[in-house]
Amino acid sequence: MSDGTWRIDRLTGSIGAQLSGLDVRRAGSADTARLRELVTEHGVLFLRGQPADPAALADFAALLGDALPAHPLKHGLPDHPEVLANQTGNVRPQDTRCRDAHNRHGTNWHVDGTFVREVPTYSLLQAARVPQVGGDTLFADLAGAYAALSPPLRTLADGLSCRHDVRRLYAEWLAPDADPLQRERLLAMPLVSHPLVAVDHGADGRRSLILNPNCVTTIEGLSDLEGHTLLELFMHHALVPERTVRWRWAVGDIAVWDNVRLLHNYVLDHGTSDRLIHRALAGSRPLTGVSSKSHEIAPTSDMPYSR
Template sequence: MALRLMQGGIRTLERTAADEPYKRFAVRPVTSLIGAEISDVDLTAPLDEELREELRRALLEWKVIFFRDQSLSPEQHIQLACVWGEPEANPFFPTGDEARISRLAKGTDMYGKENLWHSDHSFLAEPARGSVLRAIEVPDHAGDTMWADMAAAYDNLPEEVKERIDGLEAEHDWIDTWGRAIPEEQRDAVREKLPTVVHPVVKVHPLSGRRTLYVNEPFTMRLVGVPEDESHTLLEYLRAQARVPEYQVRFRWEPGSVAVWDNWAVQHYAINDYYPRRRVMERIAIAGTGWNGTV
């Protein structure tokens, strides 16, 4: 199969549009496909069920939603994450005072390494449902984050590629990324808790029903049951689909900014163009119960 990485022209950019207007906040799209800024809402206040339901609808529609000027406490950060499910700790990230909140402090003593297109926790049997990231300290410029709509990535694959990957599975693992930072004598113990997992190459989102391309650069290792050379070539082609600008949205952080994304629908990329200036973020991952069934 001849694989052409990029092709110009019109791309299909389908969005799961909301059935009714939002009553509790204003929505400003950042692109026509993915990403919207939500305003006129105070996330530090208690979130009643009507507001929670509208936030869930907005995330399903836009896949990543942004908020400005939200001075969240750790408890309020957790309150927001619980709109979508239970917070879960990342097994490799450092944490702050609250174990469910990962603290990502980068600067002169540590540079960002998340500048790969990836899906959070795909190395788990039930990958994270979503993530809530808030800016604590950011440079006056640079340090943006990008997200890519992986349903659009699937929609625009050539038909012969869709036919080839239909029913295929891929291995996902942490060993070539997080494993490099773990002393060799500790890896076996971590491996017992976190074995290699297998996920379909194309997942059907349980809420939107959209077929979504589910491979990523750091954690997807190989295609199951496919000869090694073909697996390498096809997997590289599929990983590269996140790089298409029409599928992407880019967000400029400010102190107090918050982003919530649907980890089953998007990949993201933290742009590492601010080193050695300081950038401090706090993130909560939302447990992925329902990934392999109904939610």
């Protein structure tokens, strides 16, 4: 499909499209509305052949919303504090051993930043160094998953909320030999509660399951057995191939997606080869459920991503 000087090619029957004809260095505020519309329509956009420049990535992210710090608990690049460097390499056999069905040593299916009250709206990744083979990133459509639930399960999900605890994600920071400053910062982060189903009022009320195995600890009001069983059911439902897209990186490629709507994960199959991906985040908001909003469970004086 042609969109003026842009070309949009769908990648699957559900989510994902490649956007051609846009140089992010020349993108401006006049492009913002159309870019947001395309992300809303396709979930995730991929742009080939962009300059592998953290400054250009940060500027492009800022078109979509207010720039956010790179991470609540990690430092960004020295010259670009809003850009996080995700470097992986020397993948060992033990790194691919599963902690559970959705988590391994260095990667997991997740939504960025659900462990804070105001969740990032847009996530962007750009490839700076890529292995010759492997290291792809996967995306799964949580809005499509919600829409495909049977009516009784949709009704059940609409009324539930989950606790999100960053300490599940960074449990190793609590080890006796861990950095004490990291430990202190981690312990200062609050638990937060988000609805299991988020309503996007900017997308005609589209509803998405909010599933994040790296920090969801429980469904409120349910026993551990009930909560775990339901979360596993929803995850398996979300990860059917028909609701996913897979991207093979080349240096300079950018992916931009609706962070609330999509799970993402990367594949630890590149062995000892190096892989460096830069990340930026834009916009943030509390998640609104069918009948509830996100809230903190414990107070804190430092609210990363808050506005």
